[in-house]
Amino acid sequence: MSLTGAISSAVTALNAQSQVLSMVSDNLANVSTYGYKTSYGDFASMVTDMNTSSYSSGGVSVSTRSNIGEQGLLTTSSTKTNVAIDGSGMLAVRAGLSGTDVEYTRDGAFAADADGYLTNNGNYLLGWRTDADGNVTSGATSGSLTPIDTTIISSTASATTQASLVANLPAEASTGDTFTSSMELEDSLGTKAKTTITWTKTGDNTWSASFGDPTSSDGTATLGTVTSSAVAVTFNADGTLATTDPDPATLTIGSWTTGAADSSIALNLGTTGSADGLSQYSTGADTPTVSLKTTQNGIYYGALTSISIDDAGIVWAGYDNSQTIALYKIPVATFNNVDGLAAGSNGIYYATDTSGDASFVGAGTGGAGTIKGGELEASTTDTNAQFSTMMASQQAYSAAAQVITTAKSMFDTLISAVR
Numbered sequence: 001m002s003l004t005g006a007i008s009s010a011v012t013a014l015n016a017q018s019q020v021l022s023m024v025s026d027n028l029a030n031v032s033t034y035g036y037k038t039s040y041g042d043f044a045s046m047v048t049d050m051n052t053s054s055y056s057s058g059g060v061s062v063s064t065r066s067n068i069g070e071q072g073l074l075t076t077s078s079t080k081t082n083v084a085i086d087g088s089g090m091l092a093v094r095a096g097l098s099g100t101d102v103e104y105t106r107d108g109a110f111a112a113d114a115d116g117y118l119t120n121n122g123n124y125l126l127g128w129r130t131d132a133d134g135n136v137t138s139g140a141t142s143g144s145l146t147p148i149d150t151t152i153i154s155s156t157a158s159a160t161t162q163a164s165l166v167a168n169l170p171a172e173a174s175t176g177d178t179f180t181s182s183m184e185l186e187d188s189l190g191t192k193a194k195t196t197i198t199w200t201k202t203g204d205n206t207w208s209a210s211f212g213d214p215t216s217s218d219g220t221a222t223l224g225t226v227t228s229s230a231v232a233v234t235f236n237a238d239g240t241l242a243t244t245d246p247d248p249a250t251l252t253i254g255s256w257t258t259g260a261a262d263s264s265i266a267l268n269l270g271t272t273g274s275a276d277g278l279s280q281y282s283t284g285a286d287t288p289t290v291s292l293k294t295t296q297n298g299i300y301y302g303a304l305t306s307i308s309i310d311d312a313g314i315v316w317a318g319y320d321n322s323q324t325i326a327l328y329k330i331p332v333a334t335f336n337n338v339d340g341l342a343a344g345s346n347g348i349y350y351a352t353d354t355s356g357d358a359s360f361v362g363a364g365t366g367g368a369g370t371i372k373g374g375e376l377e378a379s380t381t382d383t384n385a386q387f388s389t390m391m392a393s394q395q396a397y398s399a400a401a402q403v404i405t406t407a408k409s410m411f412d413t414l415i416s417a418v419r
Contacts, residue, residue: 003414005048005057007407012059013400016043019062020393027381035107035347036379037066040389068349069338072106072377080308081118081150083108083125084377087369089332090341090349092360093123097147102126104333104358106377107347112307116151118315121346124148127315127328134314134326142360148315148328150307156319157190159260160298163251164268169280170288171239173201179290185214186298187224187253187260192217195226195251199290205235205242205280211251224263228252233269235280241270265296299323309373313363332368333358 020041030036042065046058074084085091090104103123110118110125118125124147128136138144163183173179179199186192196212210230214223232245249267256262270277283289302321309315313330335341340354351358363371 002054002056003407003410007404009057009059010400010403010407012046012061013403014397016041016060016062017393017397017400019064021390021397023064024386024390024393027386028383031379031381031383033107033347033379034109034376035072035105036381037068037070037072037106037343038380038382038386039064039066041065065339066343067339067380068341068343070380072380074372074375075378077109077374077376079109079111080306080374081110081112082374082376083110083309083330084372084375085332085363085369086372087364088338089334089368090338090358092126092142092145092331092333092358093120093348094126094145094147095123097124100143102142102145102333102351102358103344104341104349104351105347108376112150116149118148118150123346123348125330127313127330130314130326130329132325134312134329136329140329140331140360140362142358145331145360146328148330150315150317150327151304152327153317153325154304155302156299156321156323156325157186157188157301158297158299159188159263160185160265160296161263162266162268163294163296164277165292165294166270166277167199167279167290167292168283169199169201169207169233169235169278169290170285171280171282172284173288175201175203177201179288181290181292183292183294183296184217185263185265185296186300187214187256187258187263189258189260190299190301191223191256191258191260192300193223194219195253197292202232205237207233207235207280209233209249214253221257223258224253224256224260226251227254227262231267231269233278235278236273239279239281240273240275241278242272244269309371311363311370311372313371329362330371331360332363332371333360334366334368335359 023039027038041062044061048056048058093103110120113119126145127148129138131137181197182194184194193214195214198210200208202208208230211226213226231249234242236242251265253263302319305320306318314326315328317325317327336356341349342352361368
């Protein structure tokens with residue numbers, strides 16, 4: 001039995017070293033694969049029977065192991081929708097637009113497909129919908145994860161509903177003197193317009209502000225009709241704002257030729273008893289003027305121009321009107337035993353009883369790594385280490401083959417003695 005056992009043991013060694021060579025081959029083949037985790041052989045001895053008078057060889061077994069939690073080197077990418085995790089955790093993906101199954105990966109080479117979804121090898125990156133400021137609106141749970149559609153808001157626009165005015169009305173002006181300023185605004189369809197404000201001194205420390213019908217930015221076309229009355233403004237003897245009538249002052253516009261909804265704009269003319277808005281001081285100029293500064297919350301129409309991802313995992317959309325809006329938040333999936341995940345093709349991993357279920361948290365919280373937009377995680381394969389393993393495996397394979405050759409020779413000798 002000892003010669004037969006020696007051959008059987010050597011055969012297990014040949015099988016084990018062949019598997020290790022396969023692992024080395026895969027590792028070297030994936031040295032440039034983003035998010036790839038190196039596989040290695042975990043050897044275990046097999047013992048059948050041992051005592052002081054005889055020895056019965058067992059052999060060796062090998063199982064595949066991968067250090068899935070090992071951090072790969074992060075490299076900069078020219079694609080802003082590429083994403084990497086710096087630290088522990090996985091990205092959540094789905095094989096299709098529908099369904100509830102969630103898979104996991106560290107390969108963040110995502111790019112928008114023809115429909116605007118972020119995909120990589122046919123897998124859709126999942127995230128939580130947010131409001132424009134990046135606050136999750138759908139609930140931070142696995143059930144609320146949805147494929148990230150970068151074109152979900154393909155354009156942006158909003159009407160002007162609030163405007164703050166800052167200007168000094170010259171105290172030296174005579175009753176009946178007028179001055180003009182202009183203020184930009186947007187209708188509900190995002191059309192840019194402007195209105196002319198006529199400042200008329202109506203008496204000591206009193207003024208009237210009337211608004212002209214809004215026109216196109218170049219002033220060539222009238223776009224709507226002002227339906228609100230002029231605003232009466234009074235000042236204190238120290239030049240600070242006293243009252244406005246109506247209070248609060250409001251500018252209303254209707255009959256937009258663009259088809260937009262009627263506008264109601266709350267005007268902030270300043271704080272009573274302060275000069276933080278409108279004021280009345282002497283300018284000392286021979287020909288006084290009114291210089292108006294305005295801030296308002298309207299946004300003119302803008303088309304989608306870019307998508308980027310920040311370290312908090314927020315997917316931001318950029319528009320050609322200089323606006324940015326948050327669309328989604330990419331979560332990080334963490335596991336009690338990340339090395340217990342089952343590996344699949346295209347850098348995909350599946351949850352198992354050994355790994356436990358995923359916990360989805362925001363990037364950089366709950367022990368999860370941070371998300372790096374515009375970066376990719378390189379393979380953890382060390383070429384030098386793989387060549388060393390390959391040479392050791394080759395030597396072990398040759399030695400095991402030599403054992404078989406030697407045992408065969410001993411069998412031949414035994415058979416010859418019988419003859």
